[in-house]
Amino acid sequence: MDQNNTYEKLSADTLAARLGGLAAVTDRVGADTSKWMVREVGDGNLNLVFVLEGPKGTVIVKQALPYVRLVGDSWPLPLYRAFFEHQALFRQQERAPGMVPEVFHFDKEQALIVMEFYQPHIILRGKLIAGETVRNLPEMLGAFCARTAFRGSELSMASAEKKADVGLFSGNVEIPAITEALVFTDPYYDAEMNHHTPGLDAIVAKVRGNALLKQRAQKMLMKLASNTETMVHGDLHSGSIMSTDSDSRVIDPEFAQYGPMGFDIGMLTANFLMAYFSQPAHRDAADLVGYQAWILETIRETFDNFNTEFKHLWKTERTGMLYPKALFEDQGQSSDAVCESVLADILQDAVSFCGIEMHRRVLSLAHNADFETIEDTGLRARLEARNIAMGAELILNSDTITNIAALTAMAERFNAGDYL
Amino acid sequence: MDQNNTYEKLSADTLAARLGGLAAVTDRVGADTSKWMVREVGDGNLNLVFVLEGPKGTVIVKQALPYVRLVGDSWPLPLYRAFFEHQALFRQQERAPGMVPEVFHFDKEQALIVMEFYQPHIILRGKLIAGETVRNLPEMLGAFCARTAFRGSELSMASAEKKADVGLFSGNVEIPAITEALVFTDPYYDAEMNHHTPGLDAIVAKVRGNALLKQRAQKMLMKLASNTETMVHGDLHSGSIMSTDSDSRVIDPEFAQYGPMGFDIGMLTANFLMAYFSQPAHRDAADLVGYQAWILETIRETFDNFNTEFKHLWKTERTGMLYPKALFEDQGQSSDAVCESVLADILQDAVSFCGIEMHRRVLSLAHNADFETIEDTGLRARLEARNIAMGAELILNSDTITNIAALTAMAERFNAGDYL
Numbered sequence: 144m145d146q147n148n149t150y151e152k153l154s155a156d157t158l159a160a161r162l163g164g165l166a167a168v169t170d171r172v173g174a175d176t177s178k179w180m181v182r183e184v185g186d187g188n189l190n191l192v193f194v195l196e197g198p199k200g201t202v203i204v205k206q207a208l209p210y211v212r213l214v215g216d217s218w219p220l221p222l223y224r225a226f227f228e229h230q231a232l233f234r235q236q237e238r239a240p241g242m243v244p245e246v247f248h249f250d251k252e253q254a255l256i257v258m259e260f261y262q263p264h265i266i267l268r269g270k271l272i273a274g275e276t277v278r279n280l281p282e283m284l285g286a287f288c289a290r291t292a293f294r295g296s297e298l299s300m301a302s303a304e305k306k307a308d309v310g311l312f313s314g315n316v317e318i319p320a321i322t323e324a325l326v327f328t329d330p331y332y333d334a335e336m337n338h339h340t341p342g343l344d345a346i347v348a349k350v351r352g353n354a355l356l357k358q359r360a361q362k363m364l365m366k367l368a369s370n371t372e373t374m375v376h377g378d379l380h381s382g383s384i385m386s387t388d389s390d391s392r393v394i395d396p397e398f399a400q401y402g403p404m405g406f407d408i409g410m411l412t413a414n415f416l417m418a419y420f421s422q423p424a425h426r427d428a429a430d431l432v433g434y435q436a437w438i439l440e441t442i443r444e445t446f447d448n449f450n451t452e453f454k455h456l457w458k459t460e461r462t463g464m465l466y467p468k469a470l471f472e473d474q475g476q477s478s479d480a481v482c483e484s485v486l487a488d489i490l491q492d493a494v495s496f497c498g499i500e501m502h503r504r505v506l507s508l509a510h511n512a513d514f515e516t517i518e519d520t521g522l523r524a525r526l527e528a529r530n531i532a533m534g535a536e537l538i539l540n541s542d543t544i545t546n547i548a549a550l551t552a553m554a555e556r557f558n559a560g561d562y563l
Numbered sequence: 564m565d566q567n568n569t570y571e572k573l574s575a576d577t578l579a580a581r582l583g584g585l586a587a588v589t590d591r592v593g594a595d596t597s598k599w600m601v602r603e604v605g606d607g608n609l610n611l612v613f614v615l616e617g618p619k620g621t622v623i624v625k626q627a628l629p630y631v632r633l634v635g636d637s638w639p640l641p642l643y644r645a646f647f648e649h650q651a652l653f654r655q656q657e658r659a660p661g662m663v664p665e666v667f668h669f670d671k672e673q674a675l676i677v678m679e680f681y682q683p684h685i686i687l688r689g690k691l692i693a694g695e696t697v698r699n700l701p702e703m704l705g706a707f708c709a710r711t712a713f714r715g716s717e718l719s720m721a722s723a724e725k726k727a728d729v730g731l732f733s734g735n736v737e738i739p740a741i742t743e744a745l746v747f748t749d750p751y752y753d754a755e756m757n758h759h760t761p762g763l764d765a766i767v768a769k770v771r772g773n774a775l776l777k778q779r780a781q782k783m784l785m786k787l788a789s790n791t792e793t794m795v796h797g798d799l800h801s802g803s804i805m806s807t808d809s810d811s812r813v814i815d816p817e818f819a820q821y822g823p824m825g826f827d828i829g830m831l832t833a834n835f836l837m838a839y840f841s842q843p844a845h846r847d848a849a850d851l852v853g854y855q856a857w858i859l860e861t862i863r864e865t866f867d868n869f870n871t872e873f874k875h876l877w878k879t880e881r882t883g884m885l886y887p888k889a890l891f892e893d894q895g896q897s898s899d900a901v902c903e904s905v906l907a908d909i910l911q912d913a914v915s916f917c918g919i920e921m922h923r924r925v926l927s928l929a930h931n932a933d934f935e936t937i938e939d940t941g942l943r944a945r946l947e948a949r950n951i952a953m954g955a956e957l958i959l960n961s962d963t964i965t966n967i968a969a970l971t972a973m974a975e976r977f978n979a980g981d982y983l
Contacts, residue, residue, distance in 0.1 A: 296789075297789070302743070302788070306733045307733065309729070310731075310733030310734060313730030313733065314727075316722065316726050316727075319722075319726075320722060320723075320884075324884070328884070328890065332893070334889075352894070354897075354898070354900065354901065357890045357891070357901075358886070358901045358904055361886045361890065362905075362908075364884075365792065365885050368717055368722065368884070368885070369716075369790055369791045370790050370791075371789045371790075371791060372785065401789075464740075464748070465781060465785050465788070466778070469752045470748065470751050470781065471774065471777070473752070474752060474771065474772070476772075477774075480775075481774065481777075481781075484778055484782075
C-alpha cells in the first residue's frame with residue numbers, strides 16, 4: 144500500500160484496505176484481510192481507536208483526530224501528538240518494561256499507532272464503579288510510577304540525553320496546554336466550558352473565593368509547566384489503566400511531558416479518591432464499607448510500593464548527576480535520609496496535584512464516570528461536595544500530609560461529612 | 564571577505580583582515596582598517612575578547628574558544644555556546660532594554676560576536692576590591708533581575724513561545740554542565756580540580772561531612788537543572804557587570820539557560836557577600852566599616868528594587884498563563900498577597916543558591932579575585948572561613964531568611980566571627 148500523502152481519518156470500513164499491506168500488522172493479525180474484524184472502541188476525547196482482530200491475533204489501531212472529539216472540530220488539536228505518544232510509549236517500555244503496550248507500527252502522517260491489544264483487560268474505572276477488586280494493582284502502579292519517575296530523571300539519565308529529551312518534548316505545546324488550563328485554572332473561575340452538578344453552587348463559590356487556594360493551585364501549575372524532573376505519563380487515571388482481576392497495564396500517554404516526579408502518582412491518587420467518594424451511589428450498604436476500604440488500601444499500598452521501588456532504584460541505579468555517590472556513599476555516609484527527603488518532596492507535590500485533580504474532575508470540562516454516572520443529582524452533589532472539600536484541604540494543607548496514611552485517614556473523615 | 568568554512572582563532576594581527584569587510588563593523592568603527600587599533604582584553608576562562616577601536620568608534624569582538632582557557636585544551640567546550648550567548652543577548656535586550664550590549668554581528672561558524680563597547684566602564688569586581696562605590700547600582704541590578712525573570716517566564720510570555728525557547732536552549736548542554744558540576748557538586752567532595760586556601764582543611768571537612776547540607780545543595784541542583792521558570796543569565800557575578808561611578812551594565816550571558824527565577828539574584832548576592840567578607844584585606848580600618856556597610860546596603864537595595872519592579876510588572880504585564888487575572892482581579896480579589904508569595908519563593912531559592920555560590924568560589928575550581936588577590940594566606944583563610952560558615956548557614960537554614968535584612972544582619976554576625 145502506498146503511503147498516504149495527507150492525513151485521512153480511518154474508519155472500520157477502510158482499515159483493512161489501508162493497513163492490509165503492512166507486515167508489522169499482518170505478521171500479528173494475519174494477511175488475509177477478508178478475515179479481519181474491526182470495531183471502533185474509542186471512548187476518549189481525542190482519538191479514534193479500533194480493535195483489529197484477525198486469524199493470527201488482535202492489535203489496537205489508534206489514530207489521533209485533528210480536534211477534541213468531546214467538543215468537536217471547533218477545538219482543533221495538532222496531529223503531532225501521536226508522535227509524542229509513540230515516543231512516550233518507547234520510553235515507558237524501556238523504563239517500566241512490560242507495563243505499557245508494545246508499539247508495532249507508527250505512521251507520523253496519519254497520526255496512527257498500531258500497538259499491543261490487552262485481553263481480557265478492561266478499563267479500571269469501570270471495575271471501580273462495578274465494585275471489582277484487582278489483585279497486584281498497587282504493586283504494578285507503584286512500580287510503574289517509581290520506575291518511570293526515577294529512570295526518566297537525572298537521578299538516572301545522563302544529563303545530555305535528558306536535556307535532549309526535554310528539548311524534543313518541548314515541541315509538544317497544545318497537549319500540555321489542555322492540562323494547564325482545564326486542570327489548574329478553569330476550575331477556579333467561571334470558564335466557558337465548565338459545568339458542575341446542581342446543588343454545588345455554594346461550595347464552588349467558596350472554593351473560587353479562596354485566594355490562597357488558587358495561589359497554591361497556580362504554584363503547582365508553575366511546577367508542572369516549568370519543572371522537567373522526569374517524563375510523566377501526564378494523564379494517569381483509572382481510565383488510562385486496563386486490568387483483569389490480577390493484571391494491570393498503563394495506556395494512553397499522549398499527555399506525556401517532562402514534569403514533576405510527583406505528578407502521575409498524585410493524579411492517580413485523586414482518581415482513586417473520587418472512586419472512593421462515589422461508592423455510596425454504586426454499592427449496597429453491605430458491600431460499601433469493604434470496597435471503600437479496599438480502595439484506600441490500594442492508595443496506601445501504591446505509595447508503599449512506589450517508595451520501596453524508588454529506594455531500590457536509588458541504591459542500584461543512581462548513575463545520574465543528581466545526589467551522586469561521590470557526595471555520600473563514597474564519603475562513607477549513608478544517603479538513606481537523603482532519599483527519604485526526595486520522597487517527602489515527591490509526596491508533597493503529589494498531594495497538591497491530587498487535590499487539584501479532585502477539583503477539576505467535578506468543576507471543569509472533563510468529568511469522570513465515577514460521579515457522572517450517578518443519576519440522582521442530589522446524591523451526586525453530596526458525594527462530589529465531599530470530594531471538593533477534601534481537595535481544598537489537600538491544596539491548602541498539603542504540608543500536614545507527611546505520610547500516605549494521613550491522606551487516607553483524611554478521606555475517611557470527609558467521607559462521613561456533609562459539605563453542601 | 565569570504566565566509567570562513569572552518570573555525571579559526573582570531574588574533575589582534577588577523578582581526579582587521581578578517582572583519583574589515585563587514586559593514587556591521589565598519590559602519591561603527593570606520594572602514595579604513597589601517598587605522599584600526601586592536602587589543603586583547605580577555606581575562607575570562609572561555610573566550611578571546613578584543614577591543615577594536617577605529618576612527619569612528621569602538622566595538623567588542625568576542626570569540627569563543629573550543630576549550631576552557633583556564634584549564635587548556637584538555638577540557639574541550641563546544642563553540643555553539645556563542646550561538647546561545649547571542650540569543651541570550653537578544654532576549655535580555657528585549658526584556659531589559661539598554662542594560663546589556665547591543666549585538667552588531669554574529670558569525671556562528673567562527674563563534675564570534677561583535678557587540679557594543681562600554682566606556683569608561685570597568686569590571687565591577689575590580690571596583691569592589693578597590694573600594695569604589697557605584698551610584699544607581701542596586702536600581703539597575705534589581706531592575707535587570709526582575710525584568711529578565713518576569714518577562715522570560717510564563718507570568719508574561721505566551722506558553723508556546725516560552726516552550727519553544729526552552730527547547731532551543733536545551734540544546735546547550737556542556738555550559739550548564741559546568742555550572743552543575745563546579746557549583747553544586749565539586750565543592751562538596753574532593754574533586755580533582757578543586758583547590759582551597761591552606762588553613763581551611765578543618766572547616767572544609769566539616770562542610771563536606773554534613774550530609775544535610777549536601778542534600779540541600781543537591782536539591783538546588785535539581786531545581787537549576789529541571790526548573791525552567793525563566794531564562795537566567797546564569798553567571799551573574801561582579802565580573803559580569805561593568806560600571807562607571809554611576810552607570811552599570813550586564814555582560815557575558817554565555818551561561819544563559821532556563822532556570823529558577825531566584826538564580827541570578829542569588830548568585831549576585833553571593834558575590835557581593837564575598838566582596839564584603841574580603842574587605843578587611845583590602846581596606847584600611849578607617850574605610851572598612853563604611854565600605855562594608857555600603858556593600859550590604861547595595862544587597863538590600865538590590866532586593867528592594869527587585870521586589871518593587873517585580874510587583875510593578877505583576878500589575879502591568881501579567882499576560883501569561885500563570886496566576887491569571889481571571890482567578891484574582893477579575894473576581895474582585897487583590898493578588899498582592901499572591902505576588903508576595905511568589906517573591907517569598909524566589910527569595911528562598913535565591914538564599915540557597917547564594918550559600919552554594921559562596922562555597923564553590925573558595926572550594927571548587929574557579930575562585931574569584933576578591934579573595935584570591937589576598938596574598939597573606941592566613942588572613943585569606945580567616946576571611947574565607949567566615950564566608951564558608953555563612954554559606955553553610957544559608958544552605959541549612961534558608962527558611963529563616965524571610966527578608967533581605969535578615970541576610971545582611973547575618974553577614975554582620977559572621978563578619979565578626981572566627982571559624983578557623
